[in-house]
Amino acid sequence: MAAASGQVKARAASVRGLALGCTLAIAVLSGTSGCSTNARPDLYAWDGYEQLVYDSYLNPGNADPATQIARLSQAVTRAEIGGGHIAPGIHAHLGYMYYLNGQPDAAREHFTAEKQLFPASTVFMDVLMGGLAKK
Amino acid sequence: MTKKILAAGLLGFAISSMYGCAATNGPVTDYTAFRHHMPRSVLVLPPLNQSPDIAAPYSFLSTVSRPLGERGYYVFPVAVVDALMKENGLPTPGEMHTVPLPRLVEVTGADSVLYVTIDDWGQKYQIIDSVTVVDAKARLVDTRSGITLWTGRCFAKQSSGGGNQGGLVGLLVNAAVGQIINDTTDRAHLLSRSASTSMVFNQRNGLLPGPRDPAYISNDPDSATGKRQPLGEHVDEAEAVEQSVEQ
Numbered sequence: 001m002a003a004a005s006g007q008v009k010a011r012a013a014s015v016r017g018l019a020l021g022c023t024l025a026i027a028v029l030s031g032t033s034g035c036s037t038n039a040r041p042d043l044y045a046w047d048g049y050e051q052l053v054y055d056s057y058l059n060p061g062n063a064d065p066a067t068q069i070a071r072l073s074q075a076v077t078r079a080e081i082g083g084g085h086i087a088p089g090i091h092a093h094l095g096y097m098y099y100l101n102g103q104p105d106a107a108r109e110h111f112t113a114e115k116q117l118f119p120a121s122t123v124f125m126d127v128l129m130g131g132l133a134k135k
Numbered sequence: 136m137t138k139k140i141l142a143a144g145l146l147g148f149a150i151s152s153m154y155g156c157a158a159t160n161g162p163v164t165d166y167t168a169f170r171h172h173m174p175r176s177v178l179v180l181p182p183l184n185q186s187p188d189i190a191a192p193y194s195f196l197s198t199v200s201r202p203l204g205e206r207g208y209y210v211f212p213v214a215v216v217d218a219l220m221k222e223n224g225l226p227t228p229g230e231m232h233t234v235p236l237p238r239l240v241e242v243t244g245a246d247s248v249l250y251v252t253i254d255d256w257g258q259k260y261q262i263i264d265s266v267t268v269v270d271a272k273a274r275l276v277d278t279r280s281g282i283t284l285w286t287g288r289c290f291a292k293q294s295s296g297g298g299n300q301g302g303l304v305g306l307l308v309n310a311a312v313g314q315i316i317n318d319t320t321d322r323a324h325l326l327s328r329s330a331s332t333s334m335v336f337n338q339r340n341g342l343l344p345g346p347r348d349p350a351y352i353s354n355d356p357d358s359a360t361g362k363r364q365p366l367g368e369h370v371d372e373a374e375a376v377e378q379s380v381e382q
């Protein structure tokens with residue numbers, strides 16, 4: 001009985017081991033063929049942006065506009081100091097937080113920064129700035 | 136193969152995860168339309184939700200910007216897009232998904248839209264184990280022609296370790312699990328980070344490298360996105376050539 005269950009365990013373990021092959025590559029080796037990671041250094045500094053977006057929806061108590069302004073401003077500063085490129089959307093998101101916080105000039109500044117760094121955002125930034133002008 | 140099993144033993148059998156990338160035997164995506172309509176930007180709308188977990192859409196949404204951005208596309212700020220749509224009488228993803236493409240172009244200038252549906256999400260409790268599942272599908276649509284450029288599936292399943300690994304191996308396993316999975320409160324969110332990265336970067340069926348990706352290959356050198364776009368401040372063409380030569 002013990003021997004049989006031992007065999008079953010061993011077989012199960014080897015099956016799982018095989019299934020793990022691909023995922024271990026992701027977790028440990030980052031960048032083996034066939035699997036899918038971005039196996040090169042990041043293009044951009046993302047610096048907690050994802051967590052902030054998550055918090056804004058799922059932990060809103062941790063993410064009122066003033067808090068988001070503080071967190072994103074830090075991210076921008078760190079990217080500048082580190083010589084990195086701030087990720088797409090961060091200036092725009094920061095601008096929107098300034099707008100919610102009643103600071104339209106700061107909002108405009110960051111929408112403009114987003115436009116400069118990412119020309120693909122031009123139409124959207126102009127729409128947002130047009131919205132600011134009306135308020 | 137033996138080495139992989141040994142390596143697996145070291146990291147722990149309890150972390151038996153499967154990702155979409157493991158299933159590479161399916162048909163290869165036809166990228167013709169994608170190359171022809173290579174988008175510079177991607178507008179990600181909040182996902183539709185077919186799962187029992189109401190947190191799924193926004194949890195997933197928060198994890199998709201980074202892989203898309205790193206794949207070389209401009210990604211519109213997802214929370215700002217969501218807020219703007221809600222301000223304009225579109226309170227749910229269902230309604231947002233019905234906005235006509237020309238209207239999306241008018242408001243955002245987006246070259247493409249990513250429509251996502253969450254099919255399954257969250258913790259599934261089984262007898263001796265608990266499994267975390269993330270299962271979503273995505274469709275990338277060219278905003279000017281309405282053509283679907285790409286479809287993808289984001290799938291991951293993770294067993295949190297059916298506890299009864301005996302002996303020394305079991306101890307190693309549990310220790311490894313403890314080290315790697317520190318956040319026990321939202322495993323689906325953690326899993327969706329790697330799942331959405333896998334979906335975007337899958338070498339067989341993922342997105343093509345976008346204009347800002349070092350691996351970008353233009354189909355049409357004379358098009359607007361013919362040259363790989365430099366990161367950072369917008370520079371004019373002459374400077375861009377000079378910079379790339381220097382690098």
